Amino acid sequence: MAVSETVAATPPAATPTPPAPSRRRRGRNAAYWLYLLPGAVLFLLVIGAPLVGTLYLSLTKWSGIGDPRWVGLDNYQQLLQDDVFWASFRNTVWMLVAMVVVPTVLGLLLAAVLFDVIGRRFKPRTAAALRAAFYLPQVLPVVVAGIVWGWILRPDGAFNSLLDAVGLGALRHDWLGDPGTALPAVMAVMIWVQIGYPVVVFMAALQRVDPELYEAAEVDGANWLHRFRAITLPQIRPETFVVALTCTIAALKVFGPIFALTRGGPDNATNVPSYFAYYTFFKKLQVGYGSAISMVLTLIIVVVAGIFIWMQARSERRDRGF
Amino acid sequence: MAVTLTPSTAPVTPARPVRDRHHRGVSRWVVLALVTLGALVMLVPFAFMLLNAFKSPGDYSSGGPLSWPTEFYTKGLRTYWTEVNFPLKFWNSAIIAGSVAVLGVAVSLLNAYALGIGRVRGRLWIVGLFLLANMLPQEALIYPLYYVAKQVGLYNTQLSVIIIFTVIQSAFGTYLLASVMGTFPRSLLEAAALDGAGKWTVLWRVVFPNLRPTLAVLLIFFFIWTWNEFLIPLVMLIDNQTQTIPVALASLQGDRLMDAPTTNAGALISLVPAILFFLIFQRTLARGITAGAEK
16 A cells, blocks of 8 residues: 555665755755745644643643643542553553454455455455455444444344344343443454454555565465465565554544443443543543543553554664665 | 575475365365355444334334344434434535545645655654654544634634644645655656746646645545544534534434434445445545555
């Protein structure tokens, strides 16, 4: 995909160093700042200033009316002792499993099978139709998906009726209402929502791989699994990085499906930081505390993204070294 | 690279490939069956939606979610259409997503021109900042935005959502276009400069036409992403006149009006524009992606 293409090309360090710029040249480049001006002003207004605002509010107590009262790091101290806060981050780890680990692994396998087996030993149209089926949930607004699944998993919903119909009526359950099954149920929905994205990106990536590599390996007697490990995986590593990074960020920020499926319930069993922050801001009207939750989440996302980008740069450097 | 490992892990015996191919003749059908089964499981919720969107409430309560509808009942669809005023919600979603797509691409283009082609000082840091901004959780921005919007009278207007998403989406667009423009052929730019073209002319006459496929893909992404956004519209748009499709559907959740058939009808209607849009632009997307890969 175009996205991954460019990510891989980010560090423009490889471009030949231009001749030392004369004063005139530098003056000419400075005129480009003008083009950055509208974007920079908008950026400061919509992202820079509000972010600083949230940071400030996280050091205050405020209900949204009157003046915020400065309390220093009290909110953060309170967070450390808040069971809901810890529960929400524990659930985030499970969201990472459902939105990153499972979709990336399954997506790699599916893309390889669709491309390598079905696309080549059957008609390419068969592979395209199957890919579309896996991608369809990605087209659905995620909140709409949440509402439909909320109905399917209700005690009187379609899933329990399906269990009855196949003779497993004993397993009937209030899937989203029981704290024991709510999180696995939400995770299953998220896998369903997410799986199409890696499949499509990885299939696009595989078209970039030289078919001769596969043919040569086949002549050498390598079976499908060997080819998958020796060719597919290393060849599409840049795309794998991008998918893992974007899915990780999405999992850390997940809000809409939780809002539509469970509102964090029952008993915080499916609460996540972003829903917890929203609820604290707009339902409990504890703006300072909500800001502190948001800042912790922001910090985690920045650190995780930094680690990813660092790892990607390192692996690219290593590739070039060989 | 790892490819060289292949011979050592797979010792070649002359008889093996023949048997392998023979064996594969059956196994490929097994693989096809398994993947098709997986694809069907993915489609089950959509089937549920279709099955129940055209069922009358009485039919639903007597037959349950799996029964075949006894009549083709469209009142659920009509109730949802009129009660929610779906055409207005559709218009709201379209105007917001459409404006954001166009404005977001325009801002990205200007930013990226300065960063990728102008190569202004500190561009790596600026690009990194934009990328980071796109990853921020919206909760870290929402309260100040909500508060200020209320102060300046932009609360509950589409304009507020359009401005916010133009910036958020263009943060990603800037990152993407800046690296695409970083590889733009310098010879083209220099030739235009020799012809006496100013920066503005170069942007519109040289850079823009060359980047059109990438810009088209970006436009479509921005549209779909904004169409599906939830948190910021949920906070900013509070009444029937301004809400988008996802917010309208979510705010009806648990409402007396929303029995199971109406919920499914509503979800089905909300799904249709997204699918149509996807089908219409699928070719553009595929073209843009290949164009990007060929560069």
